[in-house]
Amino acid sequence: MSVTVRIPTQLRELSGGAAEVALVSGSLADVLAALDAAHPGFQGRLFGDDSELRRFVNVFVADEDIRFLDGLATEVADGTTVSIVPAVAGG
Amino acid sequence: MTHVQALRCRECGREYDVAPIFTCEWCFGPLEVAYDYDAIRASISREKIAAGPLSIWRYSDLLPVDRNPAVDLGAGFTPLVRADRLAAELGLGEVWIKNDTTNPTNSFKDRVTAVALSKALEFGFKVAACASTGNLANAVAAHAAHAGLRSFVFVPANLEQGKIVTTAVYGGNVVAIDGNYDDVNRLCAELSGTYPWAFVNVNIRTFYAEGSKTLAYETAEQLGWEAPDHVVVPVASGSLLTKIRKGFDELYKVGLLDDEPHVRVSGAQALGCSPVAAAWLGESDTIKPVKPATIAKSLAIGNPADGYFALDAVRNSTGGFAAVTDDEIVDAIRLLARTEGIFAETAGGVTVATLAKLAAQGVIRKDERVVVYITGHGLKTLDAVVGQVGPTTTISPTIDAFHAAFDPEDLLA
Ligand SMILES: Cc1ncc(COP(=O)(O)O)c(C=O)c1O
Ligand SMILES: [Zn+2]
Numbered sequence: 415m416s417v418t419v420r421i422p423t424q425l426r427e428l429s430g431g432a433a434e435v436a437l438v439s440g441s442l443a444d445v446l447a448a449l450d451a452a453h454p455g456f457q458g459r460l461f462g463d464d465s466e467l468r469r470f471v472n473v474f475v476a477d478e479d480i481r482f483l484d485g486l487a488t489e490v491a492d493g494t495t496v497s498i499v500p501a502v503a504g505g
Numbered sequence: 506m507t508h509v510q511a512l513r514c515r516e517c518g519r520e521y522d523v524a525p526i527f528t529c530e531w532c533f534g535p536l537e538v539a540y541d542y543d544a545i546r547a548s549i550s551r552e553k554i555a556a557g558p559l560s561i562w563r564y565s566d567l568l569p570v571d572r573n574p575a576v577d578l579g580a581g582f583t584p585l586v587r588a589d590r591l592a593a594e595l596g597l598g599e600v601w602i603k604n605d606t607t608n609p610t611n612s613f614k615d616r617v618t619a620v621a622l623s624k625a626l627e628f629g630f631k632v633a634a635c636a637s638t639g640n641l642a643n644a645v646a647a648h649a650a651h652a653g654l655r656s657f658v659f660v661p662a663n664l665e666q667g668k669i670v671t672t673a674v675y676g677g678n679v680v681a682i683d684g685n686y687d688d689v690n691r692l693c694a695e696l697s698g699t700y701p702w703a704f705v706n707v708n709i710r711t712f713y714a715e716g717s718k719t720l721a722y723e724t725a726e727q728l729g730w731e732a733p734d735h736v737v738v739p740v741a742s743g744s745l746l747t748k749i750r751k752g753f754d755e756l757y758k759v760g761l762l763d764d765e766p767h768v769r770v771s772g773a774q775a776l777g778c779s780p781v782a783a784a785w786l787g788e789s790d791t792i793k794p795v796k797p798a799t800i801a802k803s804l805a806i807g808n809p810a811d812g813y814f815a816l817d818a819v820r821n822s823t824g825g826f827a828a829v830t831d832d833e834i835v836d837a838i839r840l841l842a843r844t845e846g847i848f849a850e851t852a853g854g855v856t857v858a859t860l861a862k863l864a865a866q867g868v869i870r871k872d873e874r875v876v877v878y879i880t881g882h883g884l885k886t887l888d889a890v891v892g893q894v895g896p897t898t899t900i901s902p903t904i905d906a907f908h909a910a911f912d913p914e915d916l917l918a
Contacts (some may be wrong), residue, residue, distance in 0.1 A: 423698040424530050433698070459531065469813065470516065470533040474691060479808060481794050499694045500528040501535070501810035502636070502707050 415439070415492035419449055422498055428455040442475060443486040445496060460498070470501045508544045509569045512536040512711055515814065523569075525628050525703065527710045535810065536711045538569045546759045551730060554761075561616050561719040567755060568620055568719075569712050575623035576652045580615035581719050583607045585727040588877070590844040591857075595864045598871040601733070603724055603878050604847055610647045610671070611882035612640035612803075612850075613745065617716035618648045618705060624712040625703030631655060632702040633677075636693035638686050638741060638803045639668035640881050645705055646675035657702065659689045664802060667885050685797055687808045714811075717745045721752025724876050725762060732756070732766035734873035735824070737860050739852045739880055740772040740781050741806040743815030749878070750818040771824040771869065772815055773859035775799035775851075779828035781812045785819060786826060792816065800831045800889050801851040803881060825868035829858035835889055837861065841879070848883030856880070 416436045421429045429435055430453070437448045450457040462468045473480045474497040475488050490496055511520040516534025527536055549566040557563030561581030584604045592600035608615040618641065622633055633649040634657040635641050642658040649656035656677030660669070661684060673679045682689045697707040705713045725732050732753050738746040753766045774782040777799030784792045792812040797805035809815070819826055829837070834854035841857045842848050849857070860877050863869040883890070900906040 420695070422694070424528055424533070459533075462532075468516075468532055468534075470528065470535065470810075472691070472808065477688070477691075479687070479794055482796075497691070497695065499691050500533045501808070502527070502690055502694050502710060 417445055417490045417492065418495045419445065420495060420497045422500060424500065425456065425459060425498065428453050428459070439490055439492045439494070441486065442473065442480060442488045442490055442496065445490050446486075472499045472501055473497070474499065507569055507571050508541045508548070508566065510539045510541050513539040525625075525630075525708045527708050538711060538715055540567070540569075542755070542758050549759050549761065551726075551761060554726065561619060561716065564719055564722045567722065567759070569715050570620060570623045571627055572623070575626045576619055576648050578609035578615065578619070578648060578651055580608050580619045580716075582723060585724060585876070586845065586847065588845050591841065594840065594844055595861050596871065597864050597869065597873075597875060599874045600860075601724075601728075601874070601876045602841075602845060602847055603720060603876055605720070605878065605880050606847065606849060606853075606882035610640075610643040611885060612644065613717065613720065613878070613880040614640040614644035615648070616719050617641075617713045618644035620716035621705035621709045621713035622648045622652055622654070622703065625654075625705070625709055626652065628703065630701070630703035632657065632700070634658065634693070634696075634700075634702045634704045635706050636660075636686070636689045636704070637706075638805055639664050639672075639885070640803050641706065642668065642672040642679070643885075646672045646677045646679070649677055650675040654703075659693055661686050661689055661802075661805075665886055665888055667887060671885065686806050687794070690806075690808075714744045714748055717748035718752035718755065720745075720878060721749045722756060725753065725756050728874075730762060732762060732764075732768050733876040734767075735769040735771065735869055735875045737771045737773055737856055737863070737869070737875065737877045739804055739856045739878065740774050740809070740812075740815055741804040741852075742809045743772075743781055743811035743813075745878075745880070746770060746772055747811050747814040747818050750822065768822060769824040769873070770818050770822045771859065771863055772819050772826045773856045774826070774828050775801040775804055775834060775855050776828040776830050777801070778805045778807055780807060781809055781815055782826040782828040784812070784816055786828070799834075800886075801834055801855050802886075803850060803852045804855060825863045825866070827859040827862040829855055829862060833858040833862075835893060838883060838890060839893065842883070847879060849879045850881035850883050850886040851889050852881050853879040853883070854889070
C-alpha cells in the first residue's frame with residue numbers, strides 16, 4: 415500500500431510529466447520529503463527559505479486543507495491522496 | 506491595441522509571456538499583468554475616454570485585451586449616486602454609492618467576465634468555465650451564451666435557488682458540488698490541468714482580475730476626475746479590493762488624475778466568513794482559512810487567494826476592516842433600500858454594515874468623501890429579507906377598511 419500525490423501542471427516537469435506519484439505513507443512532511451527524493455526539485459518549489467510551505471501553495475490530504483488538520487505533521491495513511499494546488503481567485 | 510508587456514509574479518517578480526497561465530511556476534505566486542504605462546500615457550486622454558462607449562470598454566487602453574470589445578453585454582458605466590440620506594443616518598458627510606447592481610447580470614462580475622472571455626476568445630478557447638459563489642456563475646453563463654461558447658459553471662450545491670435559476674436559464678452546464686466554495690475551487694483548479702477550457706478565475710484569472718479596475722476608473726471619472734478619500738469594498742477572495750486600489754494608482758500614473766490619490770481602502774466581510782478581517786483585527790500577518798457560515802454566500806470564500814494583497818492594500822492605505830453579523834447584514838440591506846432606494850444583495854448588506862461600523866468607530870470620518878461599492882442586486886438574495894418585510898397591512902377592498910388601517914388625518918398631513 416502507498417499514498418498518492420497529485421501533481422499540479424506547473425510542477426509536472428519535475429515528475430517527468432506524471433500527474434500522480436505513489437509514495438510510502440507517513441507524516442505529510444515525510445511524504446513531501448520522499449517526493450523530493452524521488453523527483454529532486456520539489457523541495458525548493460514548495461517551500462520558501464524559511465522551510466515553511468510557500469503561502470500560495472495549498473496542500474490537501476484526503477480533500478481537506480492541511481491548515482484545518484495538523485499542517486505538515488498531518489498523518490497520511492495508506493490509500494490516501496495528497497493534492498498540491500495553487501491558490502486561485504474567487505468568484 | 507494593448508499595452509501589455511508581460512505577466513509578472515507578484516511574489517518573486519519573475520516574468521512570463523502573455524498566455525493563459527495564472528501562477529508563477531517557481532513560487533506559485535499569482536501573476537499580474539504588467540503594462541507599458543508610458544505608452545498608455547501617450548495614448549489615453551479624458552477626451553478619448555469621454556468619446557468611448559458607455560461601458561468598461563471606454564478604458565480599453567488600461568485593459569489587457571487586444572480585440573475589444575470581443576464579448577460585450579454592456580458591462581460597466583453604472584450609476585454613482587450621491588447618498589445624502591444614508592450619510593445623515595450614519596453621521597457622515599459626503600457619501601456616494603457605486604451602484605453596480607445595474608450590470609447586465611446584476612453584479613460587478615460582468616466586468617471581470619467580459620474581460621476574461623474576450624481574452625479567452627483571443628486565446629482560441631471554445632469552452633468557458635468558472636468556480637463561483639453565484640454571481641460569477643450568472644455572468645459567465647450569460648456572456649458565454651452571448652459569445653456562442655459552451656460553458657461549465659461549478660457552484661456549491663447550497664447556493665440560493667435564485668442564483669442557480671439565473672445561471673441555468675442561459676442553457677450552459679451548471680454543476681452543483683456537494684461542498685463549499687473552497688471545495689469547488691480546488692476541483693476547478695485540478696480540472697483546469699486536464700481540460701483545455703477557459704476557467705475565467707483559474708487559468709484566465711490574471712486577465713479576469715483586471716476587469717475590476719474599471720470600478721475605480723469610473724468612480725474617478727464620475728467624480729470629475731478626482732479620487733475619493735475613502736472607499737469601502739466587499740472582500741471574498743480579495744481580488745476586487747486589490748484591483749480597485751490599483752485602478753486609482755494607475756489613473757495618476759497615466760496622467761488622468763492631476764493629484765496623486767491617497768484613497769483609504771476599507772474592507773468588508775461577514776463575521777461568518779472573515780479570514781482577512783480577522784487577520785487585520787488580530788494584527789496578524791497570517792490569514793487562516795475558515796469554514797464559511799454566513800448568509801452572505803457570495804462572499805463565502807474561506808481560503809482567499811488574494812487575501813494577503815487585500816490586507817496589504819488596507820494596511821498601506823490606512824483603511825480599516827469590519828466583520829459584520831448576519832443580522833447586521835439584513836439591517837443594512839434595509840437601511841440602504843429605505844434611505845437611497847437601492848436594493849442590494851447580501852454582499853451589499855455586508856458593505857453598508859461595514860460602512861456603519863467603521864463610521865461609528867471613527868475610522869471613516871465625516872470630512873471624507875466616501876464611495877461605497879454595492880456589487881450585487883437584492884433580487885439575487887431575496888431569502889435574506891423574506892419574512893423581514895411584506896405588506897404593511899392586508900385589508901378588504903373598501904374605503905372603510907382602508908381608514909381602519911390608516912388614520913385619514915395622517916394621510917392628508
Ligand atoms: C457581489 C459580490 N461582491 C463582491 C465579491 C468579492 O469579490 P472578490 O472575490 O474579488 O473579493 C463577490 C465575489 O464573488 C461578489 O459576488
Ligand atoms: Zn514567483
